[in-house]
Amino acid sequence: MKFSRLLFFILTLFSLYTFNNKAGAQTVKLNDKISFSINHVTVSDALEALTRITGTTFSYNPDQVHATRNVKVDMRDRTLIEVLDAILGPAKFGYRLMGNQVIIYRNTVDGEEEVINPDVNGADLIKESGVLKKPQVNNPAQKPDTVYLLKEVHDTIRVTDVVVKTDTIIEKVVTPVSRGEIFRVVLAKEMTADYKFDIGFTAGFLQPVAIFNAPGSYSMKLDQFRKSYSDKSFSATLGLDVRLSKRKWTAGTGVYFTTFGQKLDYTYDQQEGGFFHKDTLDPYYTLNEGDTTWYYIVDSTYVPIDNKLYNYKINNHIKYFEIPLILQRNWGFRSMLFFVRGGIIPGLFLGSVGQQILAEENGVISLKEIEAKSVVLSYTAGVGAAFPLGRKAIFNTSLYYRNHVSSIYKEFPIETRFSAIGFSAGLIYKLY
Numbered sequence: 001m002k003f004s005r006l007l008f009f010i011l012t013l014f015s016l017y018t019f020n021n022k023a024g025a026q027t028v029k030l031n032d033k034i035s036f037s038i039n040h041v042t043v044s045d046a047l048e049a050l051t052r053i054t055g056t057t058f059s060y061n062p063d064q065v066h067a068t069r070n071v072k073v074d075m076r077d078r079t080l081i082e083v084l085d086a087i088l089g090p091a092k093f094g095y096r097l098m099g100n101q102v103i104i105y106r107n108t109v110d111g112e113e114e115v116i117n118p119d120v121n122g123a124d125l126i127k128e129s130g131v132l133k134k135p136q137v138n139n140p141a142q143k144p145d146t147v148y149l150l151k152e153v154h155d156t157i158r159v160t161d162v163v164v165k166t167d168t169i170i171e172k173v174v175t176p177v178s179r180g181e182i183f184r185v186v187l188a189k190e191m192t193a194d195y196k197f198d199i200g201f202t203a204g205f206l207q208p209v210a211i212f213n214a215p216g217s218y219s220m221k222l223d224q225f226r227k228s229y230s231d232k233s234f235s236a237t238l239g240l241d242v243r244l245s246k247r248k249w250t251a252g253t254g255v256y257f258t259t260f261g262q263k264l265d266y267t268y269d270q271q272e273g274g275f276f277h278k279d280t281l282d283p284y285y286t287l288n289e290g291d292t293t294w295y296y297i298v299d300s301t302y303v304p305i306d307n308k309l310y311n312y313k314i315n316n317h318i319k320y321f322e323i324p325l326i327l328q329r330n331w332g333f334r335s336m337l338f339f340v341r342g343g344i345i346p347g348l349f350l351g352s353v354g355q356q357i358l359a360e361e362n363g364v365i366s367l368k369e370i371e372a373k374s375v376v377l378s379y380t381a382g383v384g385a386a387f388p389l390g391r392k393a394i395f396n397t398s399l400y401y402r403n404h405v406s407s408i409y410k411e412f413p414i415e416t417r418f419s420a421i422g423f424s425a426g427l428i429y430k431l432y
Helices: 002-021 043-054 080-088 216-228
Strands: 033-042 057-060 070-079 093-098 101-106 116-118 124-128 131-133 147-149 163-165 196-213 236-246 249-272 275-288 291-303 306-322 325-333 336-353 355-357 364-366 375-388 393-404 415-430
Touching (some): 033 043, 043 057, 070 080, 080 093, 216 249, 216 355
Antiparallel strands (some): 116 124, 147 163, 275 291, 306 336, 375 393
């Protein structure tokens, strides 16, 4: 019995020391409601994350808790017990508070908590209906579970639940972190094997350049086109994105409205005059032997040669409804993502406003009189970055290049394509 008393004395001192060290710490209540969310992490890491949120440490027997099992939890305004049950899985566990520490233990089949204490003779005691008794052990060399829970009350000292292991005390101690670190989102950790959907909107500005080509017979006219058009007009794109991600890849599409602007500054000389203009001033007739003869007084005026200067300054706009098909490769850096992307953009022609230089002669023609292709393809490539704005929102920005594959007109002899540098920014909402 001396050994038993000595062990009890040591446990009592250990409890007093723990009580004194944690007396000033915040005491958590098992019925306190919290919000907790983790995605595919081990039970051990989940308990560590829960420690960061509550400031409470969790102790357990590794022989009873499958600490390497992956779990996923997303709970709002639930008690600490409910969160722990979701992390630990279907097995029945009990919980005891010891200062600022929660002891996790497995319940017996009949629901009675298993409490074990070593005896001086090497045998063990188990708790049955609140009474410590020796277990029935067929083989004296075998020992029951080596985790012990003691509960004793003295006159002035109350020894609360103590976890003792014959070889090691298992306890995870994590320093509490700031609120900002608790809610910090690392996008690189979300690049998992699960499919993830998100939606968002994007707005961007384009700096287009019109590219003209023509057969050799139109070489002089081609020079006029290249000198007369500039990119000093407004060009932009606005649309809705739908994306699907898995691991380091993202496939995206959406619906966009895009307008390509260009400024026409066209000047030419045209020579007029250099001919005689005849006018009839007054007709009359005479009778000659019974016949009537008509006579005309005619005035002829010379119109001198005159050079006239014509100038057209017009902002053209060509509009498309586009459905981009994009593939994106992602790399994580700290909490951000960097990516490269590329794809094709089918564009449905919506209409145009402005004027175009005539291909056969001097002068201009309305863009509405030129037959445009109903669908024109573009290819695109670019780079960008994504920044988390919270648990659900992402700010996305990119710099890219795009170019029409063919002319935007059907029969017009001067081929016209748009090449553009674009900058876009958008907000993405995660649906996972």
